[in-house]
């Protein structure tokens with residue numbers, strides 16, 4: 001079996017490549033960059049800009065049993081909720097998806113996975129931190145809280161229209177806050193779990209760490225291994241989706257920060273400050289995934305956060321040790 005992974009230099013794509021290799025696939029990885037923290041296990045890694053149609057054409061012309069389309073211009077709240085990156089997020093990701101669907105049909109790619117996001121869900125259903133509504137059928141009437149969410153919704157519809165009109169065999173998952181080792185942990189695109197791990201790792205006993213917003217906003221976070229398990233199970237099923245792949249264990253952001261502080265063994269104080277936060281509540285609804293796959297994520301948040309904190313702590317120590325002055 002041959003698989004192509006778009007976004008193979010990114011967090012989820014890199015883990016997916018390694019999983020597909022373990023399952024015996026021949027894998028071609030594609031990205032603008034190599035994975036930053038460990039070498040890809042892909043048989044072939046192509047550095048290419050997927051906004052360029054000629055690149056997508058050339059790569060897909062070799063054919064594949066499966067294509068996983070994970071490439072996107074994305075980041076955490078500091079990247080997608082400030083408004084500063086809206087035009088790039090919409091333009092770059094939409095171009096990648098437009099090129100992808102067209103050439104999948106042209107070159108008869110047998111099955112295509114598209115990674116959508118929980119950010120498609122309407123803001124009006126996520127105002128109450130204790131009772132967010134994120135069932136798959138609640139996406140309409142649409143009112144995502146970011147342009148990132150609108151692009152994902154557009155692209156879901158793009159893949160589904162190519163399925164209806166041209167028989168494209170698609171699987172669409174809506175990921176909910178995936179985290180784990182080898183995710184972005186600094187630089188502006190990092191998401192809450194890694195950002196908080198970094199702040200805690202950098203802080204000294206008795207100091208304070210800053211947490212954006214009131215800290216009462218809720219989320220659920222899914223450990224990377226369970227995300228990949230969900231992707232593979234969905235790909236092997238006959239269910240097109242969209243399907244939530246996320247955890248149902250909901251915590252406030254301050255509870256997450258407190259959990260990380262406890263893991264670190266440090267005595268730190270949380271200071272809430274204004275910052276981009278997105279909706280007040282969000283949590284995966286796993287009724288549909290249980291029904292159609294007979295499986296749902298079950299690992300505790302604590303287990304995943306422990307593994308992630310240790311990894312981020314190592315990165316922080318390494319970068320401090322190797323910090324060089326540039327003049």
Ligand code: NAD
Nearest residue numbers: 007009010011012032049050070071072115117175177178
């Ligand atoms: P990531 O940013 O680590 O990976 C995305 C990769 O796409 C990056 O390596 C980037 O270089 C690549 N890319 C961007 N533009 C490209 C281009 N023009 N040509 C080639 N490659 C390009 O993100 P991730 O966390 O691994 O997410 C993977 C997918 O899952 C994305 O589509 C994202 O929107 C979706 N998703 C992720 C989460 C999450 O919590 N991580 C949640 C919801 C949805």
